[in-house]
Amino acid sequence: MLGAIGSFLVTGAMISAIYALIAIGFTMIFGVGGVLNLAHGGLIMLGAYGFLVVTSSSTVEFLAIPPIAGLAVAIAVGAVASYGLYVGLVEYIEDNPVITFLATLVVALILAELAIVAFSSSPRGLVNLAPGSSGQSVGLRVTNLEIVAFVTSWVAIGLLWYYVTRTDDGRSILATSMSQRGAQLTGVDLPSVKAKTWLIAGALAGLAGVFIGTLQQTSPTMWLDPLALAFIIVVIGGIGSIKGSIVAAYLIGYLETLTVTLLGSGFRGTFSLVVLVIVLLVMPQGLFGREWVHE
Amino acid sequence: MSSDTQTGGSLESVADGYNDRFGHLFGELNGPQFALLIGSLVVLLAAPVWTSLLGAGGLLRTLALASIWAILAMAWDIQSGYTGYISFGHAVLSGGAAYTTAMLVAHVNPDLPFLVTAPISVFAALVIGLVIAIPSLRLRGPYFSLVTFVAGLIFYQLTYAFSGYTGGELGQRVGRIEFELAGAQVTTFDPVTRYYVMLVPMLVIAVALLYVARSNVGMILIAIRENEEAVAAAGIDTTKFKIWSFVLSSIPMGVGGVLLAHFYGSVNPLNFLLVDRSIEIIAMAVVGGMSSILGPIGGAFLVIVLREEVLGVFGVTGRWVALWTVVLLVLVFARDGLFRKLWHILGDRGRADGGDDE
Amino acid sequence: MSFFELDGLTKRFGGLVAVDDLSLSVDRGEIVGLIGPNGSGKSTVFNCTMSRYTVSDGSIHFDGDEITDLKTHEVVENGLARVSQESNPIDAMTVGANIKLFTLPNSVTSIRGGASDDEIFNYAARLDLEDKLHEQPDELPHADVRRLEVAKALATDPEMMLLDEPFAGMNQQEIDGLVEKFEELRDAGMTMIVVDHNMGGLMRLVDRVVVIHNGTKIAAGDPEAIAENDQVRRAYLGSSEAM
Amino acid sequence: LGDEDDLIRVGHIGPLQQDMGAGSENSAQLAVDQLNDEDGIMDREVELVSVDSLGDPGEALTATEEMVEQDGVDVIIGTFVTEVMQGITDYVADVDVPFLITGSADPVTVTDTVAEDYDRFKNIFRSGPINSDLQAEGMVDYAEFLADEYGWTQFAHIADDAAWTEPFSDNLPDALEDAGLDVVHEDRLAPGTDDWAPVNSDIDDADADAVFRFFAHNVGTGMLVNWRENEYEFAIEGIHVPGMSPEFWDDSEGAALYETISQSGAAGAADITSETGPFVDAYVEEYGDDRPSLPMYMGFNTYDAVFIYKDAVERAGTVDYQADIDTIVDELLETDHEGAASEIEFYGPDEDYPHDVRETTDDDGVITNFPVTQWQDEGEFECVYPEHLASADHITPEWL
Amino acid sequence: MADSDPHLEIEDLHVYYGKSHALKGVSLSIEPGEIYGVIGPNGAGKTTMLNAIAGFVDYEGAIHYDGIDLATVSPRDIVTDGLVYCTEDRDLFPFFSVHENLQMGAQFRDDREAVKRDLEMVYDLFPRLDERREQEAETMSGGEQQMLAIGRALMSDPDLLMLDEPTLGLAPIIIEDINDAIETLNEDEGLTILLAEQNSTFALRHAERLALLETGEIELAGPADEFQDSDYIQEAYIGIH
Numbered sequence A: 001m002l003g004a005i006g007s008f009l010v011t012g013a014m015i016s017a018i019y020a021l022i023a024i025g026f027t028m029i030f031g032v033g034g035v036l037n038l039a040h041g042g043l044i045m046l047g048a049y050g051f052l053v054v055t056s057s058s059t060v061e062f063l064a065i066p067p068i069a070g071l072a073v074a075i076a077v078g079a080v081a082s083y084g085l086y087v088g089l090v091e092y093i094e095d096n097p098v099i100t101f102l103a104t105l106v107v108a109l110i111l112a113e114l115a116i117v118a119f120s121s122s123p124r125g126l127v128n129l130a131p132g133s134s135g136q137s138v139g140l141r142v143t144n145l146e147i148v149a150f151v152t153s154w155v156a157i158g159l160l161w162y163y164v165t166r167t168d169d170g171r172s173i174l175a176t177s178m179s180q181r182g183a184q185l186t187g188v189d190l191p192s193v194k195a196k197t198w199l200i201a202g203a204l205a206g207l208a209g210v211f212i213g214t215l216q217q218t219s220p221t222m223w224l225d226p227l228a229l230a231f232i233i234v235v236i237g238g239i240g241s242i243k244g245s246i247v248a249a250y251l252i253g254y255l256e257t258l259t260v261t262l263l264g265s266g267f268r269g270t271f272s273l274v275v276l277v278i279v280l281l282v283m284p285q286g287l288f289g290r291e292w293v294h295e
Numbered sequence B: 001m002s003s004d005t006q007t008g009g010s011l012e013s014v015a016d017g018y019n020d021r022f023g024h025l026f027g028e029l030n031g032p033q034f035a036l037l038i039g040s041l042v043v044l045l046a047a048p049v050w051t052s053l054l055g056a057g058g059l060l061r062t063l064a065l066a067s068i069w070a071i072l073a074m075a076w077d078i079q080s081g082y083t084g085y086i087s088f089g090h091a092v093l094s095g096g097a098a099y100t101t102a103m104l105v106a107h108v109n110p111d112l113p114f115l116v117t118a119p120i121s122v123f124a125a126l127v128i129g130l131v132i133a134i135p136s137l138r139l140r141g142p143y144f145s146l147v148t149f150v151a152g153l154i155f156y157q158l159t160y161a162f163s164g165y166t167g168g169e170l171g172q173r174v175g176r177i178e179f180e181l182a183g184a185q186v187t188t189f190d191p192v193t194r195y196y197v198m199l200v201p202m203l204v205i206a207v208a209l210l211y212v213a214r215s216n217v218g219m220i221l222i223a224i225r226e227n228e229e230a231v232a233a234a235g236i237d238t239t240k241f242k243i244w245s246f247v248l249s250s251i252p253m254g255v256g257g258v259l260l261a262h263f264y265g266s267v268n269p270l271n272f273l274l275v276d277r278s279i280e281i282i283a284m285a286v287v288g289g290m291s292s293i294l295g296p297i298g299g300a301f302l303v304i305v306l307r308e309e310v311l312g313v314f315g316v317t318g319r320w321v322a323l324w325t326v327v328l329l330v331l332v333f334a335r336d337g338l339f340r341k342l343w344h345i346l347g348d349r350g351r352a353d354g355g356d357d358e
Numbered sequence C: 001m002s003f004f005e006l007d008g009l010t011k012r013f014g015g016l017v018a019v020d021d022l023s024l025s026v027d028r029g030e031i032v033g034l035i036g037p038n039g040s041g042k043s044t045v046f047n048c049t050m051s052r053y054t055v056s057d058g059s060i061h062f063d064g065d066e067i068t069d070l071k072t073h074e075v076v077e078n079g080l081a082r083v084s085q086e087s088n089p090i091d092a093m094t095v096g097a098n099i100k101l102f103t104l105p106n107s108v109t110s111i112r113g114g115a116s117d118d119e120i121f122n123y124a125a126r127l128d129l130e131d132k133l134h135e136q137p138d139e140l141p142h143a144d145v146r147r148l149e150v151a152k153a154l155a156t157d158p159e160m161m162l163l164d165e166p167f168a169g170m171n172q173q174e175i176d177g178l179v180e181k182f183e184e185l186r187d188a189g190m191t192m193i194v195v196d197h198n199m200g201g202l203m204r205l206v207d208r209v210v211v212i213h214n215g216t217k218i219a220a221g222d223p224e225a226i227a228e229n230d231q232v233r234r235a236y237l238g239s240s241e242a243m
Numbered sequence D: 001l002g003d004e005d006d007l008i009r010v011g012h013i014g015p016l017q018q019d020m021g022a023g024s025e026n027s028a029q030l031a032v033d034q035l036n037d038e039d040g041i042m043d044r045e046v047e048l049v050s051v052d053s054l055g056d057p058g059e060a061l062t063a064t065e066e067m068v069e070q071d072g073v074d075v076i077i078g079t080f081v082t083e084v085m086q087g088i089t090d091y092v093a094d095v096d097v098p099f100l101i102t103g104s105a106d107p108v109t110v111t112d113t114v115a116e117d118y119d120r121f122k123n124i125f126r127s128g129p130i131n132s133d134l135q136a137e138g139m140v141d142y143a144e145f146l147a148d149e150y151g152w153t154q155f156a157h158i159a160d161d162a163a164w165t166e167p168f169s170d171n172l173p174d175a176l177e178d179a180g181l182d183v184v185h186e187d188r189l190a191p192g193t194d195d196w197a198p199v200n201s202d203i204d205d206a207d208a209d210a211v212f213r214f215f216a217h218n219v220g221t222g223m224l225v226n227w228r229e230n231e232y233e234f235a236i237e238g239i240h241v242p243g244m245s246p247e248f249w250d251d252s253e254g255a256a257l258y259e260t261i262s263q264s265g266a267a268g269a270a271d272i273t274s275e276t277g278p279f280v281d282a283y284v285e286e287y288g289d290d291r292p293s294l295p296m297y298m299g300f301n302t303y304d305a306v307f308i309y310k311d312a313v314e315r316a317g318t319v320d321y322q323a324d325i326d327t328i329v330d331e332l333l334e335t336d337h338e339g340a341a342s343e344i345e346f347y348g349p350d351e352d353y354p355h356d357v358r359e360t361t362d363d364d365g366v367i368t369n370f371p372v373t374q375w376q377d378e379g380e381f382e383c384v385y386p387e388h389l390a391s392a393d394h395i396t397p398e399w400l
Numbered sequence E: 001m002a003d004s005d006p007h008l009e010i011e012d013l014h015v016y017y018g019k020s021h022a023l024k025g026v027s028l029s030i031e032p033g034e035i036y037g038v039i040g041p042n043g044a045g046k047t048t049m050l051n052a053i054a055g056f057v058d059y060e061g062a063i064h065y066d067g068i069d070l071a072t073v074s075p076r077d078i079v080t081d082g083l084v085y086c087t088e089d090r091d092l093f094p095f096f097s098v099h100e101n102l103q104m105g106a107q108f109r110d111d112r113e114a115v116k117r118d119l120e121m122v123y124d125l126f127p128r129l130d131e132r133r134e135q136e137a138e139t140m141s142g143g144e145q146q147m148l149a150i151g152r153a154l155m156s157d158p159d160l161l162m163l164d165e166p167t168l169g170l171a172p173i174i175i176e177d178i179n180d181a182i183e184t185l186n187e188d189e190g191l192t193i194l195l196a197e198q199n200s201t202f203a204l205r206h207a208e209r210l211a212l213l214e215t216g217e218i219e220l221a222g223p224a225d226e227f228q229d230s231d232y233i234q235e236a237y238i239g240i241h
């Protein structure tokens, strides 16, 4: 019994940390630009495939760099792709939320199809960053990779938290989310704030991609579930609130773990979705959110 | 606007005849616009003739499929395009109807006639529409879109969770349409009959939705999109009208869903509930031109013909890359829609004062 | 009972009491001015009346009926109309269509209905907008937009209008023109409550002034008396110069 | 229909964007090329018309109609997913075109059709694989082999929630119990499962010695990775379609190691008949650099089906199914073909599985045309069962 | 800088909104340390002119600030160079506290000591803000928000402050407070102020020089006293005083 509760707590904590990582990048973009970047899941996928290409001996043989370097590559791929998405597309359409919503989703669909073209629709495994497992002796099973993912996620989240709330740069990012015009009037360097936001969000997506891609699988459909999760977490936590995203990530992470334990994996996502709808109807701003201010 | 038409006065006089009789019902047209409409209608009605002359029997199947999607795109338009409450989960409505048909056939009685399953399924779409609309219409902007997006995901997952009833990923068989009409046996086994079984409902729905869209109701829906508070200040119950728009949308969505189920002969989450399907519906409406009813029809035919007939040269996966890229380009460079553009070009060339297609 | 009556109206936003136990009555055909410092709760009173906000406490009666908990459109159907502080035209529609919208019946099955073109012309003409029926609101000068707001309110055929800062952002000449229009409406039997910070325009128009501060009434009386009232001067007017 | 020219058109349908479908298409093409190198069919040249089912019954129906009405194919060979096959049977039955199923395994394929309404569905055959009822029997034989080898007695059973696995869920547990083995855990999984930690931990909690898992739609990479990282103490056996791909070793970054899979043809690792080796060699020569680099089970069955059809119509002396379907069916029923996958004969119209391929058995009654392969060191596919065909011994992870 | 060099110089400024020509060749120059008023009826183009200076709309013509051609400078650099704009709409950060809003005004400044002094100066100027340091901007009353907007602009350490309709919708008593503040800043700090006002009383009271803008053109420009008897002022103020 103790073992069951313990493993529930541990599994939940692991998965929740990764969920938080997935959601935060999405939160930032939504918060700062009012842009619902539905290509966020696509960026996660790019991170995973980026890692695959450089670390696996079966893709480009001479690359096959060590996984830890691959992690850096995945982060870079996510960041650059994200920035490219902004300057190449979103910048021109962000005045119209509907078009942006649609266009970024279409980008995700294109990325997914391109992934099929490049890597076929068969799922791939990734080289394990940290093989093996620990904790059997105390009756808890955790793979080393889960521990690495947990720690890395929290470090990334911590750094981001510090940056956003404790530095002038970070405060500018928050301020921009409230009023673009206000930010301009106070001399915020908008292009640089936006670039930073998209780069950071993309880097977090790339990082998350490696963890999801290894713990689950790397496939052309892997963009949708993280996107749905990010969406749900952000809305439950409250638009633009990093704290909210973390709390909601844990809420959803544990809820899913519980659902899977009690009802089986077929119901994994369903309850989160139901919770989401209830939260939206009862408190439309989410747990820590502010009312959605248009423009 | 000055009269500088060279295209011949006779066209104009026909158009005027139409305008006098029906202009106030469906919107006024000028000569070229009238010609475009009548021309398209003739091309569609005569499709079995010219496709068989051209030896392009497959094209007839594609046009039948496009007719169904045109219904879905129009249905989305009357709700999302007009009210500005953008639904990202409309496939749930058509999918709900399709699954209702499939489950009736699979779990109630495989021999239930089409004339029984179809109305029940359309009703199911209406119920699902209201279940989604009533709570979610309290929310605005991206939140509404989000809830509809999520509703789509929920339904998608439920088909897996309840695979015992729904057939899970692999779906369920539906079979063909067979019913008697005025003593004649109508069956979609025959490609030509099937085409008309898809085309005629599309035309009927188009006329009905145009009529509504050009009426007070359409004006109020557009006004809700532009400024909901102003509409409430006018003494109009916006909630009632928003729900009404869902009703107007759910019914044709249900019809489209049922037709699509019979067209494919089976239902599965991929073809009916996956987010891609909702996005396809939106893409058609946006490519054609939102909030114009006619635009989405054009968008649907364009997208389906591209998807099924043209982009196939890029391969099974490549055609999707190509199709989504086309959609993306339209979104960025012609966000008002291609057919609306065309319509306005014709409007400017002709005499009448544009087509007030809003 | 008076034509329009607020009884103990209270509106709280969380801990903040924006309107605090306010009572007020207006007789048929009267024009009442409602003034007070920024944030004193004037717009909130209107928002409560029009059911944009739900009332925390107290009641609102109009023409013998309680309208406290009605929906916005029901309040309008009862014969109240409001011109809000921010202009709210639909830019995608012409001036004529904007007015027409306000005449449409609240019925999903009424396909054709609402005012005829002649009637719309008449509504517009009452505010000198008849030449602008085919223009888009965003092409109009500010003063015309404000007049359009009044025309829209009129198009619902109200018996009483709530006017929130109708003179804001207008110059004196434009204010004078608008005051004249309001006086014509008064002669036709319209009841009005007017909120504005422009004392020049307001004091000329109104029969009676109510002053609120922190959501409660601090003074009421005819315009001259209010202008001399010390408490009003201290809380709102300051040295009379600004008038 | 399209018969004015002298070509014989072989229709093929499968999920072409997946390795399984592509392998099948390649194999069909190989068979057609080999026929054309000789005398074709009835001295007429043969052409392959291959369409993509997209793994989707609706799309498959559209594609099939097109293939029959536009392209005028004389026979249809293929279908991987049972549900796709079901989506087109009504149509195929109505147009009478001979249909040789080469991938779908659900027995209802024949029991609900040919057995129910022979006259309507008589043009439907399955030349491979043996149906899931028989596959389940084969699995019991294999479980007994494992019990002998390692003393395993506790088995877990999990399966895709799909039609073809129902016979496993319905029969296998009871059959295992009847054989004196324990079934300690059972589950069905929605296709698309991507979190395998709870799945493995449930199997482990039940103290299973081995799990039989039957996946065609689920991809078990995540299961294998999680299993290896946690060094769970059970073996992974059964059927795993993605794991049949010769590319799976690379796709899974080696996570495939130790998993076993039952599949017709044994991935070419064993010479099941005298035809097996030559077919695999020819395939590798032609397509060895493509994906998949081996035909996969459906490839074997499809390759065989082309020759079965050839022999039958040549005996019948006609390919005109509209006029002569009865003759063609009669001749198909006469089939006794040494195929690449196995010896092929069909059950007769009045037997349990009319028009279905027969299982082959050894002297002990053990089913032999459903061999088991295992991924072993450095990505080698070995045949480990039945013993007389085995290319290597069954091995277990070092942590067991 | 020599006294004779204008602080801000606008030459032949044109702005188009689509087809409509909102500014039709406006030229004016502002000297350091003066208060310059731009008045005119609704829709005359006052806000458009300020938006052009701040780099928010595209324009034709030239705008020089301290001799720099503003067309070559990004909106951000315009602010860091000391040309600060307090807009009609205030554009506060609604969910930041009063204090955070003021901090944002100085976010690009490195001189921590000076920022601290300026903060004290703003709190001295608007004691109301001092009382409400932690209140979220959104919940402030209109007048308080206007004070905060001006305060935030001051935190950017402006050399030239542009105020658009600082009195719109404000109670008379608050207008008086703002009167005092403007006088203090101009006299004690030597701040140059460009004031756009539709309600001319306020501008007439403060400005040393004025320009009257009508439908995008300057109808009249000169010292304040010349304005008292202009036709526009007469017409616009019939019945007042």
Ligand SMILES: Nc1ncnc2c1ncn2[C@@H]1O[C@H](COP(=O)(O)OP(=O)(O)OP(=O)(O)O)[C@@H](O)[C@H]1O
Binding pocket: C013, C016, C017, C018, C036, C037, C038, C039, C040, C041, C042, C043, C044, C045, C085, E138, E139, E140, E141, E142, E143, E169
């Ligand atoms: N939605 C809201 N949420 C929280 N507080 C609010 C809300 N609306 C108004 N308030 C507060 O209620 C008080 C009264 O506001 P109201 O808008 O009624 O003032 P007003 O008298 O119209 O002022 P003004 O003359 O500036 O228009 C203010 O303190 C304001 O901050």
Ligand SMILES: Nc1ncnc2c1ncn2[C@@H]1O[C@H](COP(=O)(O)OP(=O)(O)OP(=O)(O)O)[C@@H](O)[C@H]1O
Binding pocket: C138, C139, C140, C141, C142, C169, E017, E020, E022, E040, E041, E042, E043, E044, E045, E046, E047, E048, E049, E198
């Ligand atoms: N974004 C815009 N798009 C189109 N036209 C605009 C836009 N902004 C302003 N205009 C038009 O440009 C003209 C000048 O407007 P502007 O706001 O500069 O006037 P203003 O003098 O500041 O008036 P006010 O006293 O009302 O603030 C007006 O006719 C206005 O309608």
Ligand SMILES: CC(C)C[C@H](N)C(=O)O
Binding pocket: D080, D081, D082, D083, D103, D104, D105, D106, D129, D164, D215, D216, D239, D241
């Ligand atoms: C895996 C195969 C033996 C069965 C096949 N996937 C089917 O659906 O029938």
Ligand SMILES: [Mg+2]
Binding pocket: C042, C043, C044, C085
């Ligand atoms: Mg107010």
Ligand SMILES: [Mg+2]
Binding pocket: E046, E047, E048, E088, E164, E165
């Ligand atoms: Mg202005």
